[in-house]
Every structure is written in C-alpha cells, then in structure tokens.
Amino acid sequence: MGAREVGLPDRVGGEGLPESVTIWEVGPRDGLQNESAVVPVGVKLEFLERLADAGGKVLEATSFVHPKWVPQLADAEELLAGLDRRGGVSYPVLVPNERGLDRALKASVDHIAIFASATETFARKNLNSSLDEQFAMFEPVVARARAEGLRVRGYVSMCFGDPWEGAVPREQVIGVGKRLLDMGCDQLSLGDTIGVATPGQVTALIRGFDRVDQLAVHFHDTYGQALSNTYAALLAGVRTVDSSAGGLGGCPYAESATGNLATEDLVWMLDGLGIAHGVDLDKLCDTSAWMAQRLGRPSPSRVVRALRG
C-alpha cells in the first residue's frame, strides 16, 4: 500500500517550524552496528544505493572503530571502495581516533564524525578515558581532519540521562558540546542514548547553545519518546535530525530496546507538517522491508509495519 492511499489529511505546518530539514540517515552505521547479525558488504552497498535512490542526502556509511569492538562494520574499507558516491549525497563515517582518521583519509572520506560522551562514566566505559581526557584524544583528529578539508560532526552521547549517573546536568552537556565546537566541529549531534528524554528537557538543552544551526538531534525510541522529542527540537529551531531507516539498531522486543527513531516515522511527521526533506516514503519503506527480510526480523518502524506489514 502506498503512503498516499491511506486517507491522509492536508498538510499543515506550524509557527516556528523550519521549511526544510536535513535527515541524517544513521541506519547503515548506527543501525547495523547495533544489530546482532553481521550483514554482508554486498547487502550494505545495496542498502546505501537504495537509500540514495529514495532521496537520502546524508548517509552515515560506516565506522573506523577497531573491528575488535564493532565486528559488524569490520568491512569499512571494502565498503567504501565499492561505494558509488553520488553527487549531492554525503557519506560521513565515524572515526574514533587518529588511527581511524588514517584509515578514513586513505579511503577518501570527506566527512567524519567523532563520538564524545557527556558523562564521566560513559566516557570511561565507551572511550576508556575520563570526561576531560576525551578532548585530548579528539583534538588531533579534528585538527588534522579540518586541515585536510573534511567536515567534522561531534556526537554528544548521554545528553539527558545516563544509566549509571542518572540525570545529566545540562551545563555539563553544554560544556562538552561547546568544547567540541571550539575544537572545530561544524555540527553537534545531541544524543539521548538511552531514550529517556521528554520534550521540555530537549527544548531547554537546545536553548543552552548559542547557534541552533550547528545542532542536530539524535533520539532513541526506547520509551516511545523519540518523535515527540524531535518535534520539540524542530519547534526550537533544529534543522538536522538523525534517524535510522526502518528503526534499525536495537531489537524492539528486548529489555535493552534502544532502537533509533525510524526514518519512516520521522518522514511521516515531516510530510504532514509540509517540511521538505527530499525522501520518498514509499521507496524508503520498500528499502526497510527489504532490509528487515535480510535481518530476519520485522522492522520496528510503525509506518513500515502499517504499510508493508
């Protein structure tokens, strides 16, 4: 069934909402890295082709984290060698350190992302550094990347709550974000890594930064809050939203459900609001249904289930 055939109301926007939004598609990287199955490189390449065919403009392609930590993306070099990079489409990759940057530069990547933590505990567990030490680790990466002409995004994880520390002070998140911007990141992606945030917290955090055009948001749907939080972010002026095709990245049936916001559910909302984004919902649903078959489990996206279930 096509999205246009289900009885859609006319599009209505709202005050303060942007005219257009950039959807930063994280499915191939953040999605597949958190799936238990390791997807063959040929399937990943077809996935990226299909996402570009569906109108995706920013497709986070893979990660240069050491294969020991993320075996799902151990084929990063092979993937980038085989990738048909299209004009008008950006293919950022995650780079954890200088060794990762070496690999990314060798693979002719022109857009990278680093992954910082807003909390001490997660910095220790995920980066094996302290909250402060992480900047020393990222500084040479960002400096060299900028010198090579690359664009650099800074992910900030655990921006709202942290499973070990509880509530994360807003000033601490803003402090981490500002250090990344000062270092040379051109964009921050504010991440609710465990999906606990609600709209008021989102609005308050966004207002803590000087320039909303440098911000993206990255919500997880663990507690069903991802799209409401995204709507709050749009109302606060954010114009780049992270999402994952089909909601890839975390099994929705497990206790630790940490799935990303599904791109289709985001697209449904943006379409209804009349906000331009360039993605064709029907082609995207076909892509996610195709990938769900390859992964052997249904997509957690409500839109995909309703239109392709």
Next chain:
Amino acid sequence: MGAREVGLPDRVGGEGLPESVTIWEVGPRDGLQNESAVVPVGVKLEFLERLADAGGKVLEATSFVHPKWVPQLADAEELLAGLDRRGGVSYPVLVPNERGLDRALKASVDHIAIFASATETFARKNLNSSLDEQFAMFEPVVARARAEGLRVRGYVSMCFGDPWEGAVPREQVIGVGKRLLDMGCDQLSLGDTIGVATPGQVTALIRGFDRVDQLAVHFHDTYGQALSNTYAALLAGVRTVDSSAGGLGGCPYAESATGNLATEDLVWMLDGLGIAHGVDLDKLCDTSAWMAQRLGRPSPSRVVRALRG
C-alpha cells in the same frame, strides 16, 4: 526494573503546558473491544481494579453496543454489577442509542459516551446513518442522559483522515463537534481513528473550537504519531488525553495496526514534563504486563517492553 532506576533526567516543563492532565483510560473498552481474544469478565474486573490501584481516575469500563457487533463486551451488565466503583474514580461507558442508554441507566451508570463520525462514509459504515442523521439518533440519548444527571462525552471519529474519503475538511469536523456540544455533550474527544494525523493538523483543529477545556484528544499510533500529536494538543491547551494501558486495541504486527496510544508512553512524557496526572507508572506497567500475559502477546507499549520485557 522500576521507572526511577533507568537514569532519568530532571523534570522540565515548557511554556503553555498545563499543570495537570486527566488521563482518560480507554483500555477496558476501546482496547479490549479491538482485541481478537474475548477476555473473561473476572479478568476485566481485575484489570479495572488494578487500573484504579495504579491511580487511574477515569476508566472507560465497557460498552452497551449490541453484543452482535461487539461480542468482546457482551458482558457489560455482569461487569458493571461486579464492579467495585470507587469514590473519586469515574467509570464511563459507551452508549450507541436509546436501547443502550436504557441498559446503562439500569446498571446505574453516571457517565456515558456517544460515538459520532466526522465523515459521511464512516457514519454509514459504523452507524448505518448519514452524517446528518446521526444527530437525530444521538439527540434523545443525550437529552435523556442529561435529564437523568449523567455526564456525556461525544467521541468524534475520523477527525483528520478517512480511509474512504481521504482528507477530512476541518470545518466539517468542527461542525460535527459543535452540534454535539450544542446537544448537551460536556466534552468532545477528537479522534484520529486511523492514526494519520501530524502535529500541525492537531493544533489547527483544536484552535477551531471556542473552548479548549471541553476538548479531549484520542490518537492512534498506527504511523507512530500518537505521542507527538498529544504533545501538540497539550501545547494548544488540551487537558484531557485518551490512552490505553499497554497500548491495548489493535495488534501492532498486522497491516491494519490501529493501536491506541499506550498510557505508559504518555505517562513517561507527562512525568518528564512535570505534568501531574496521578498514575503510578510502575503499577501501571505491572498491570499491562499482567494483561499481556492473559492476551498471550507482548504489549506494544515501548515503556512496558523496556521496563517489563
């Protein structure tokens, strides 16, 4: 796992949001009427007991629609006879016509709801009347109910899109709603029966009515939009929200997924926003996990899955 143990951020509200919200729990009626399984009356009574124990203040208990149409709720008399009606808790029931009202009055009900359509086609299919004729059907029901001192809610279904007619003109919805209010309904529940709406449409519809305190909203999560639409309604001044414990009412795995907004996902958002509602999330999750076991399928509520999965 308790809701307080997962790393919650501090509560933050927002401009224009209400201090408190009435959660109108529709699980026992709208939820169970749309489940394929017929639940024994004893289980329904325990469900209502548990919902009241969890702090529910408005529990839509059952329906006096003819058992031929809704066999799941054929035990309405038996249920109401066995129900321990608590002080401070309202137990509205759905009443389709005068015959239903007779049954409701005999069962000492003090709060009823009628179910109107905003579209011609759905009026024909669901009520076997035209859009205009439905008012003639409801008029004597509302008049008698008011004369007997009952409170009367008017559901308005298909407020945004209709599967046969497509976009539903806003003026048509407002016209239906105003006729119900003029007739004597004290509240309207604006329903997105097929789950297609997005926040701008919600805001615009609410602004079409004179008194927002007479409005409730009723969203379905078919396309993942229910909670964002609820947030938009709260920002527009709505203070009564319909939801269904555990998201009962429509299998999330079928193409025709038409599940109600899950009360737990709503409670998570209200808690984060610091909006009072009286429901204890942990007790509610226990209740929904218990009911999911009785129905033999997992709850589609993301919160229930994350905390009790």
